[in-house]
Amino acid sequence: MGKMAARRAIERQTGVALWRQIADRIRLAISNGDYDATGMVPPETALAAEFGVNRHTVRSALAALAEEGLVRAVQGRGTMIERKERxxxxxxxxxxxxxxxxxxxxxxxxxxxxxxxxxxxxxxxxxxxxxxxxxxxxxxxxxxxxxxxxxxxxxxxxxxxxxxxxxxxxxxxxxxxxxxxxxxxxxxxxxxxxxxxxxxxxxxxxxxxxxxxxxxxxxxxxxxxxxxxxxxxxxxxxxxxxxxxxxx
Amino acid sequence: MGKMAARRAIERQTGVALWRQIADRIRLAISNGDYDATGMVPPETALAAEFGVNRHTVRSALAALAEEGLVRAVQGRGTMIERKERxxxxxxxxxxxxxxxxxxxxxxxxxxxxxxxxxxxxxxxxxxxxxxxxxxxxxxxxxxxxxxxxxxxxxxxxxxxxxxxxxxxxxxxxxxxxxxxxxxxxxxxxxxxxxxxxxxxxxxxxxxxxxxxxxxxxxxxxxxxxxxxxxxxxxxxxxxxxxxxxxx
DNA sequence: TCTAATTGTCTATTGATCTAGACAAGCATA
DNA sequence: TATGCTTGTCTAGATCAATAGACAATTAGA
CATH class of the missing domain: 3.40.1410.10 (Chorismate lyase-like)
Structure with a gap:
């Protein structure tokens, strides 16, 4: 059993879009080294389950992180971390x-x-x-x-x-x-x-x-x-x- | 002429609701002492013009600040600052x-x-x-x-x-x-x-x-x-x- | 008392965000 | 090559955020 366990639920109706909250969480997890074992972000379906949202919402978050140059998605393989440390x-x-x-x-x-x-x-x-x-x-x-x-x-x-x-x-x-x-x-x-x-x-x-x-x-x-x-x-x-x- | 001048425009479609961005700006202005002369937040219509949004959007922002206990609105008078300093x-x-x-x-x-x-x-x-x-x-x-x-x-x-x-x-x-x-x-x-x-x-x-x-x-x-x-x-x-x- | 300024409430409409489901396309491995 | 896992794309509908306009209610001051 890894460290996984359900991450704390994200907040709705706060004026901050879910995809942005999720992007912030993933960014933090990356800089904390949570994904160092694989060098990859978990699959979109796993993230969607973890945060309790639709896969499309996770995709919006990952698209924002890709825009920042923090991650890079490759069809068929997964989403790789490009940069991490503060x-x-x-x-x-x-x-x-x-x-x-x-x-x-x-x-x-x-x-x-x-x-x-x-x-x-x-x-x-x-x-x-x-x-x-x-x-x-x-x-x-x-x-x-x-x-x-x-x-x-x-x-x-x-x-x-x-x-x-x-x-x-x-x-x-x-x-x-x-x-x-x-x-x-x-x-x-x-x-x-x-x-x-x-x-x-x-x-x-x-x-x-x-x-x-x-x-x-x-x-x-x-x-x-x-x-x-x-x-x-x-x-x-x-x-x-x-x-x-x-x-x- | 006061220090007024148009504040920098806020950003749309960023995953952060306009009312929340405006609430953050007003909170910052309060703690900077920008409204110390009157002890009041400018009227909703003035804020709406300043930020280039509808008055209802400003109202959402002020409602959030009132919820925090930072300001208090009184019908007919205006919105007063309750607390300010960091x-x-x-x-x-x-x-x-x-x-x-x-x-x-x-x-x-x-x-x-x-x-x-x-x-x-x-x-x-x-x-x-x-x-x-x-x-x-x-x-x-x-x-x-x-x-x-x-x-x-x-x-x-x-x-x-x-x-x-x-x-x-x-x-x-x-x-x-x-x-x-x-x-x-x-x-x-x-x-x-x-x-x-x-x-x-x-x-x-x-x-x-x-x-x-x-x-x-x-x-x-x-x-x-x-x-x-x-x-x-x-x-x-x-x-x-x-x-x-x-x-x- | 009357007026102007201000906040409070309501309705309607548009656009952004989120959900749901289905399927295509690319990669890795047996 | 065949299979399973993963990301990419599309459609449709539901909910939230923002705009627009109108009018009521309260306060302060002329």
């Missing part, structure tokens, strides 16, 4: 974006979507310990691992101290290196706040998510070794591709 | 459940749902540095702030070292105090991993969430000052009531 993103006093990911993905891509000068809003000013309206450099970036988008960020830096942030980042592709180019050799994470919610339309597009997906939004402040804030950022992680690991 | 849960080297929450909620409730002896599964054994199958005490608890469920936990303790964990916890209502009663005066958080996903049926019931809601699941290990793990736990937070704050 990337672990470490958060610690010395959080550096690329470093922690380097061991888990072959190729890390960072893309600068845009940059501009903005006056600090109340919230950002407070986080950076500046007067509201102080000039900031804003960077909008998207990062990916092996071609899959993992996170989208909005970062703010004090313009007076780091006037060339955008240029350096565009050239070097790294905040750490851009800081170094402007005379800041070391910095530490002061705090991070994490919230989870449904992705909005912009995030769906940037992270190539399917509608209804979840993002984890981390707001964080980095400071130099004297404790002066040097960066405030809002990073949104694709929740089904990432986990956050906090080392304390 | 509770911030601090995670640091010295993470203690009650301490961080005490300032934000008047009354903290912890409830022991059940306890039992279980052999350690592979994953839990690895986290605690024990041999698979080692005896553990499992505690199932739910915690709430001012009457609203905030988190549900599964905690595991090595039976050999803490044989009376369940009894002490039941009496004292606190893991920290139960440790102290068994001779462990201090412990620290070794690591925490955070994932966000849709709540399953059990979590919906335990945390009194509406279907389709999001939970943040934190897996963590606490260790004594010699670095020996003393607790492994899986805590699921109601994502729309909590944010996690990491101090590094």
């Amino acid at each position: 990337v672990s993103y470490p958060i610690s006093r010395r959080t550096r974006f690329s470093q922690g990911l380097a061991r888990q993905v072959k190729e890390i891509g960072t893309k600068l979507l845009g940059h501009r000068q903005v006056p600090a809003s109340g919230e950002v000013a407070a986080a950076l310990g500046l007067a509201p309206g102080s000039p900031l450099v804003e960077l909008r970036t998207v990062s990916s691992g092996d071609g899959r988008p993992l996170s989208a960020s909005l970062s703010y830096f004090p313009s007076e101290r780091f006037p060339k942030m955008a240029e350096h980042y565009a050239r070097l592709g790294s905040v750490t290196k851009a800081f170094a180019a402007q005379g800041l050799d070391d910095y530490v994470r002061a705090w991070t706040e994490i919230v989870a919610r449904h992705a909005d339309a912009e995030e769906l597009a940037l992270l190539k998510l399917s509608p209804g997906a979840i993002v984890m939004e981390a707001q964080s402040v980095n400071a130099d070794l004297d404790g002066r804030p040097v960066e405030y950022s809002r990073t949104r992680f694709a929740a089904d591709r990432m986990k956050l690991r906090i080392e304390t | 509770v911030s849960y601090p995670i640091s080297r010295r993470t203690r459940f009650s301490q961080g929450l005490a300032r934000q909620v008047k009354e903290i409730g912890t409830k022991l749902l059940g306890h039992r002896q279980v052999p350690a599964s592979g994953e839990v054994a690895a986290a605690l540095g024990l041999a698979p199958g080692s005896p553990l005490v499992e505690l199932r608890t739910v915690s709430s702030g001012d009457g609203r469920p905030l988190s549900a936990s599964l905690s595991y303790f090595p039976s050999e070292r803490f044989p009376k964990m369940a009894e002490h916890y039941a009496r004292l209502g606190s893991v920290t105090k139960a440790f102290a009663a068994q001779g462990l005066d201090d412990y620290v958080r070794a690591w925490t991993e955070i994932v966000a996903r849709h709540a399953d049926a059990e979590e919906l019931a335990l945390l009194k969430l509406s279907p389709g809601a999001i939970v943040m699941e934190a897996q963590s290990v606490n260790a004594d000052l010699d670095g020996r793990p003393v607790e492994y736990s899986r805590t699921r937070f109601a994502a729309d009531r909590m944010k996690l704050r990491i101090e590094t």
Whole structure:
């Protein structure tokens, strides 16, 4: 007897279509390694029985997962798992974006979507310990691992101290290196706040998510070794591709 | 001119009903403080125009939020906001459940749902540095702030070292105090991993969430000052009531 | 008291989702 | 090659979600 047993029943009339609930469950089961023994999703008829729905409903769920590139169905054989693991993103006093990911993905891509000068809003000013309206450099970036988008960020830096942030980042592709180019050799994470919610339309597009997906939004402040804030950022992680690991 | 401007359009045919997407947006806007000026949600007709849907669809969304107790509609007046803020849960080297929450909620409730002896599964054994199958005490608890469920936990303790964990916890209502009663005066958080996903049926019931809601699941290990793990736990937070704050 | 703004209720219609059943087509293995 | 298992496709009907419009009921303010 395997671990099977009836999975918990899914909910009807909740505003979330059954096929989407089932897709979410299967996605979770895949990343939990429930199907590692065979490398395949159970047959559609078995899934239909397990969830107590019609086979067509399961097919809609699998079609959505195939669309994401998570599984691939082959007539006559079954539905194979193409990708499974979540990337672990470490958060610690010395959080550096690329470093922690380097061991888990072959190729890390960072893309600068845009940059501009903005006056600090109340919230950002407070986080950076500046007067509201102080000039900031804003960077909008998207990062990916092996071609899959993992996170989208909005970062703010004090313009007076780091006037060339955008240029350096565009050239070097790294905040750490851009800081170094402007005379800041070391910095530490002061705090991070994490919230989870449904992705909005912009995030769906940037992270190539399917509608209804979840993002984890981390707001964080980095400071130099004297404790002066040097960066405030809002990073949104694709929740089904990432986990956050906090080392304390 | 206020901040209004057309909000980003919502997505159709995604497997998530429009009324649920709108409910999620309004819930987010409330916790962001967008409606603090009036303490009221905009009129149904205004919301319908903003989201580009029929008024009845907005009404479904508001009905769901009223069901959660987040808003209350009064005929002729409008729809008032009853509750808004997210509770911030601090995670640091010295993470203690009650301490961080005490300032934000008047009354903290912890409830022991059940306890039992279980052999350690592979994953839990690895986290605690024990041999698979080692005896553990499992505690199932739910915690709430001012009457609203905030988190549900599964905690595991090595039976050999803490044989009376369940009894002490039941009496004292606190893991920290139960440790102290068994001779462990201090412990620290070794690591925490955070994932966000849709709540399953059990979590919906335990945390009194509406279907389709999001939970943040934190897996963590606490260790004594010699670095020996003393607790492994899986805590699921109601994502729309909590944010996690990491101090590094 | 009258009016405007707001929520509450009803009916009707359209489109999306889910169920049900049947059969075709491709793959693996005896 | 023959058989069984699996995915692919089609049709038809039932239920849920969303639109549309009309009007009632309540509140606040002129």
